[in-house]
Amino acid sequence: MESDNLKWLTVVILFLTWIFFKFENYFKSVILAMKLQGPATVPFFGNALYLTEGDVIQRFANIISTQFHGSISRIWLFFIPFVVVYKPEHLKIIMSSSKVSEKNFVYKVLEIFFCNGLITLKGHEWKNHRKIIQPFFQTNLIENDYYHSFLKYSQDIISELGGQKCVKIQNITNKYVKKILHRIILGVDLDSVEETPFKKIENTAIEKLWKPWKTFQNSNPNLKQSIQSNFYERKSQLTKNNCLLDKLIEKVETSEFTEDEAINEAITFLIAGYETIAITLIACLYYLAKNQNIQEKVYQEIQDATSNGTCNNITVEHINKMHYLGQCVKETLRIMPPIPLLTRVLNSDITLDNYTIPSGTNILMSPLVTHRVQETFPDPLKYDPDRFSKENIDKLPPYSYIPFSIGSRNCIAHKYAYLELKTIIACILKEYHIELKEAYNDLSFGYRVAMTIKGGVWFNINPRKNIVK
Numbered sequence: 001m002e003s004d005n006l007k008w009l010t011v012v013i014l015f016l017t018w019i020f021f022k023f024e025n026y027f028k029s030v031i032l033a034m035k036l037q038g039p040a041t042v043p044f045f046g047n048a049l050y051l052t053e054g055d056v057i058q059r060f061a062n063i064i065s066t067q068f069h070g071s072i073s074r075i076w077l078f079f080i081p082f083v084v085v086y087k088p089e090h091l092k093i094i095m096s097s098s099k100v101s102e103k104n105f106v107y108k109v110l111e112i113f114f115c116n117g118l119i120t121l122k123g124h125e126w127k128n129h130r131k132i133i134q135p136f137f138q139t140n141l142i143e144n145d146y147y148h149s150f151l152k153y154s155q156d157i158i159s160e161l162g163g164q165k166c167v168k169i170q171n172i173t174n175k176y177v178k179k180i181l182h183r184i185i186l187g188v189d190l191d192s193v194e195e196t197p198f199k200k201i202e203n204t205a206i207e208k209l210w211k212p213w214k215t216f217q218n219s220n221p222n223l224k225q226s227i228q229s230n231f232y233e234r235k236s237q238l239t240k241n242n243c244l245l246d247k248l249i250e251k252v253e254t255s256e257f258t259e260d261e262a263i264n265e266a267i268t269f270l271i272a273g274y275e276t277i278a279i280t281l282i283a284c285l286y287y288l289a290k291n292q293n294i295q296e297k298v299y300q301e302i303q304d305a306t307s308n309g310t311c312n313n314i315t316v317e318h319i320n321k322m323h324y325l326g327q328c329v330k331e332t333l334r335i336m337p338p339i340p341l342l343t344r345v346l347n348s349d350i351t352l353d354n355y356t357i358p359s360g361t362n363i364l365m366s367p368l369v370t371h372r373v374q375e376t377f378p379d380p381l382k383y384d385p386d387r388f389s390k391e392n393i394d395k396l397p398p399y400s401y402i403p404f405s406i407g408s409r410n411c412i413a414h415k416y417a418y419l420e421l422k423t424i425i426a427c428i429l430k431e432y433h434i435e436l437k438e439a440y441n442d443l444s445f446g447y448r449v450a451m452t453i454k455g456g457v458w459f460n461i462n463p464r465k466n467i468v469k
């Protein structure tokens, strides 16, 4: 009997030791999280429910209200603690090397949206894919191959705006951002956006996290099938037109990618390139309509750069001369970074403000909060493109401006995004003066995979040629 008890005791001790070593890092992060301050939690959910309430800006401000919780705080997603950091010097330590941090389990959930491409891949596989795809986003390719599509569809936006006095801008801009993306990624000219299975992704990433039973539901089952048929159709065509899918097919032919990898990457780019651009475009036009003096300055710059020509002959050289417009896009991305949250898991212990944060801890970072740090961006809610003037931009601390993330996992398409946004805005503002139809207090944001704008943004538009100086 006694020896039986001893046996059981040994089994229990061995089991507990195994649990301890297996989950040592988890226990260490839990102990650390219990020492840190953070918003009040609800049993079982932790802070997960906060992510589902109210205006998104308010929600994130609640979670990461740094002035109440210190420079390092914590939130709980059910039983998983996240250490929340926002200071540029802390981001520098975390984001500077993949030896320090990498993408965590949240990106496993995102695979349902993006499939397994650049956004969600890790380690050697990611490195290899990035090395192959990076050349497709070099400046000369963007300017020579993709710019034509930016310009063509910007001209279509101008035509569609013709004759209208008052427009719900996202009805038009969203459609053309989608068309540009289909042209550049898949080589397809959409007559109607209804032709694509690329519909709104209904379930938010956040919703999937707090409704775990929805986690592994496919968000867009038709998308993969449709891209697969695109892939095989284009593969059998002899003439290629240099869309991203054609470039990926070439990599399949040289055995650098499998067919499935190429298809997954096409899906990743299609999804990553839509909401991010669409929302930035609307927000930038909104800020320019709200700040008439800034809009006038942009208009003057466009006129000077294009020597009073028409929208049809704006060249990439003209766009590159529009520095102030570039500052407006940057300031829009500061106030409203489309990807407001980034998360990682630590690969090694680090020390931040006297706290040792153990390897294995999940970290939550927010470009939205970092961009609103008073010391870096005084009067942070004011729309002020001069923050990014030549003289001021050099004064910004490293890692204080991160709309495209930073380090090796930054956005591969950030130059593409700037050029697309500048081209569309330059064309619209060259032809039209825009005003807000009503005095909005501010935009109201929701959160899907990226941020979204709630409700319609209505502009009164007036052709520039009708404006008597």
Ligand code: HEM
Binding pocket: 118, 119, 130, 268, 269, 270, 272, 273, 274, 276, 277, 280, 333, 337, 338, 339, 342, 343, 402, 403, 404, 405, 408, 409, 410, 411, 412, 413, 414, 416, 417
């Ligand atoms: C204003 C526009 C955009 C913003 C603000 C933006 C922002 C970001 C951010 C913050 C990340 C890092 C995500 C993370 O670590 O979780 C990222 C990665 C990425 N973005 Fe963008 N993005 C934009 C436009 C685009 C466009 C137009 C495309 C494609 C055509 C694109 C493709 C990607 C890809 C493939 C990655 C993953 C890169 C990697 O890990 O190697 N993005 N983007």
